[in-house]
Amino acid sequence: MNSIKILKGGLFTTIQDKGRWNYQRFGMSVAGAMDHFAMRIANMLVDNDEYSAVLETTFLGPEIEFCCDEIIAITGANMSPKINGEAIQMWTSILVEEGDKLSFSGAINGVRTYISFSRGLDVPEIMGSKSTFVRGNLGGLEGRKLTNGDEIPLGKRELSSKGSYLRDKDTPIYTKDNNIRVVLGPQDDHFTDEALETFLNSSFVITSEADRMGYRLDGPKIAHKTGADIISDGIVFGSIQVPGHGSPILMMADRATTGGYTKIATVITPDLSTLAQMGPGSSITFEKTSVYDSHKIYKEYQNKFEDIKKSIKENKFEFDKNLLFNLNMFGKGFSVTVREIE
Amino acid sequence: MELEKGIMYDKIKFLVAGDSSLVMEFGNSISPIINSKIRNVLNLIEASDIVGILELIPTYRSIQVIYNPLLIEYDSLIDKLTEIGNSINEDSANSDRIVEIPTLYGGEYGPDIEFVAEHNGITVEEVIRIHSSTDYLLYMLGFTPGFGYLGGMSEKIAAPRLQVPRTKIPAGSTGVAGTQTGIYPIDSPGGWQLIGRTPIKLYDPLADPPVLLNAGDYIRFTPISDESEYLKILEAVNNKDYKVNIILNGEVRTHE
Numbered sequence: 001m002n003s004i005k006i007l008k009g010g011l012f013t014t015i016q017d018k019g020r021w022n023y024q025r026f027g028m029s030v031a032g033a034m035d036h037f038a039m040r041i042a043n044m045l046v047d048n049d050e051y052s053a054v055l056e057t058t059f060l061g062p063e064i065e066f067c068c069d070e071i072i073a074i075t076g077a078n079m080s081p082k083i084n085g086e087a088i089q090m091w092t093s094i095l096v097e098e099g100d101k102l103s104f105s106g107a108i109n110g111v112r113t114y115i116s117f118s119r120g121l122d123v124p125e126i127m128g129s130k131s132t133f134v135r136g137n138l139g140g141l142e143g144r145k146l147t148n149g150d151e152i153p154l155g156k157r158e159l160s161s162k163g164s165y166l167r168d169k170d171t172p173i174y175t176k177d178n179n180i181r182v183v184l185g186p187q188d189d190h191f192t193d194e195a196l197e198t199f200l201n202s203s204f205v206i207t208s209e210a211d212r213m214g215y216r217l218d219g220p221k222i223a224h225k226t227g228a229d230i231i232s233d234g235i236v237f238g239s240i241q242v243p244g245h246g247s248p249i250l251m252m253a254d255r256a257t258t259g260g261y262t263k264i265a266t267v268i269t270p271d272l273s274t275l276a277q278m279g280p281g282s283s284i285t286f287e288k289t290s291v292y293d294s295h296k297i298y299k300e301y302q303n304k305f306e307d308i309k310k311s312i313k314e315n316k317f318e319f320d321k322n323l324l325f326n327l328n329m330f331g332k333g334f335s336v337t338v339r340e341i342e
Numbered sequence: 343m344e345l346e347k348g349i350m351y352d353k354i355k356f357l358v359a360g361d362s363s364l365v366m367e368f369g370n371s372i373s374p375i376i377n378s379k380i381r382n383v384l385n386l387i388e389a390s391d392i393v394g395i396l397e398l399i400p401t402y403r404s405i406q407v408i409y410n411p412l413l414i415e416y417d418s419l420i421d422k423l424t425e426i427g428n429s430i431n432e433d434s435a436n437s438d439r440i441v442e443i444p445t446l447y448g449g450e451y452g453p454d455i456e457f458v459a460e461h462n463g464i465t466v467e468e469v470i471r472i473h474s475s476t477d478y479l480l481y482m483l484g485f486t487p488g489f490g491y492l493g494g495m496s497e498k499i500a501a502p503r504l505q506v507p508r509t510k511i512p513a514g515s516t517g518v519a520g521t522q523t524g525i526y527p528i529d530s531p532g533g534w535q536l537i538g539r540t541p542i543k544l545y546d547p548l549a550d551p552p553v554l555l556n557a558g559d560y561i562r563f564t565p566i567s568d569e570s571e572y573l574k575i576l577e578a579v580n581n582k583d584y585k586v587n588i589i590l591n592g593e594v595r596t597h598e
Contacts, residue, residue: 025483027489232484258399258401263359
C-alpha cells in the first residue's frame, strides 16, 4: 500500500483542505488550511486540485518516512526541510524515493508549513472535506493532530516525470510585523469615533493565545458606545471581535460559526494568508479599505493566481535531469540543485 | 403583543462583513416573527438563481450571506437580496415541524432536577410537566455542531447555572440555564442544570444530514417512563431502527 509513516508528529500537524463548507448553519466550524495561498501553491506544484488535502504543521514540523516513491512540495514557513538529512528546496516539486525520510526543524520565518502529495492523502471525506477539526474531534486522521507512529494511506496515481517551481518573485517573504487590510463592519457603528481611530492607528501585538481558532491581540483598548454584546450572529474567517475588555480577537480557520460579541471589522481574503504566517509577538496595524476596493484587490489576487498557475504549468523540469551539488564555502555547507529548464 | 412581535426593521439592513460576506439583518430582538421571516427569506434565496452565493447562515435575527465577489457585484447582490426580502410579508405561513425528543427526566440522567424543583418551590413532577408541555422554537444552531438555541421556556422552571461547570456532560443531556433550555449534542463540558437525557442522536457526523434539527423547528420533549424504555430506544437508535417522530403543520403549544 502506498503510504507515509509519521515518525514524529511535530508540534501540531493536521490534515487540511479548503474546509468544511455548507454546514455552518448546523453549527459546524469550517476549519481548513490557515494559509490558503501556501496550500494552493503546494497543490499546484504536485499537479493536484488546488484545494486537495495537505499536511499543515505549526512551528515545528514532523518527521515522515515514505513507503513509496512520491512527488511532494513544501511551502509556507521555512522549517529547514531535509530529505535524509540533506537540505531541500521549498516552493518546488520534489521527487522522493521509497524509504526516504523528510524532516524539519523549528520555523525560521513564518509559522505554518504545508506539505502536498501528488497521490493525495487518502482519508475519508466527512461532510465534503478531509479537514481536521480537532475541537470537534472530526475529519483528517481520527479527528486529531498527527502523532508518532501514524500511517496515512496515499491515493493511486502514476507519478509524473516532471516537476515545476514557483518563481522567486511570487514567493512570499514572511515578516514579523505587517499591515493588514480590513473592511469595517459589520458592527463598526457600535464603537465610538475615537475607538475606530485607535483601531486604525495603533499597533496590536499577537499574544500567546493564538491558535487555529483565533488570535487574541494586545494593544490600546477599543471602547464601545454602549456595550460589547449583541444578539449572536454569524462569524467569518477574519472577523475581528471586540469583547467587553476592549482587546480585539481575530477569528481564524477553526472559529465558531456564531458569536455574541461586536465585530469592528473583517480582514480581506488575500491578507488572511499573511496573518496565518504570523505568531505570538508579531505586531499588526490595520488599514481600512472600502468594500468596493476590497473586491478590486480580490480580483487582482485571483489574477495573480491564474498567472502563477500558468507559469507553474510552463516552467516544467525533468526530475532525472536534476543535478545536486553539495558545496562547502566559507565554512558552511550548501546544497545546490541545478535543473535543466525546457 | 408588542413584545412578541419584536422590533422588525422597516428596511432590511445590509452590513458589510469583509470582501466575501455580508449580513442581512431584519431586526434587533429575539422574536419568533423575525425568525420566521428569516426562514422564509432563506428558502427563497436558496430557490433563487442568484449566481455567486456560496453559503447562508441563519441566526436569531439575521442571515450571514457568503458570496464569491468574482461572480457577483456587491450592489447587484444587495438589489437581488432586497427584492427577495421585500417579497415576503410578515404573515407568510411557515410549515412548522415539531420534532419529538423522547427524554428520560431525573435520576442519573437528570441529576439536577431536584435542585430545579426546589429552586422554584415546585415538585419534580411539575418540572417535568412544565418542561414537556411547551414546544420550543429552535432559533438557530451554533456554538458546537448541532447545538440549538431554544426559546420559549417557562420562567417557572428557570434556574441559575452551576457554580462549577461539569467537565463532561454526556451527549443528549437536556439542561436549563436561566430561562434557556437546550440539549448537548456531543459530550462536552458545561454549566447547565441537567434535568434529563435523550437516547436519540442530535448529531452524527457520518449521517446525512449530520444534524437532526433545523433552525425553525419546534422541539417537543416527550417524557420516557423509565430506564428500560430509554434503553430500548437507545438500542433502536444504535441499530438505526429508530425513527424520530416529526409532526408537520401541527399545533404548537406555548407555556401558560
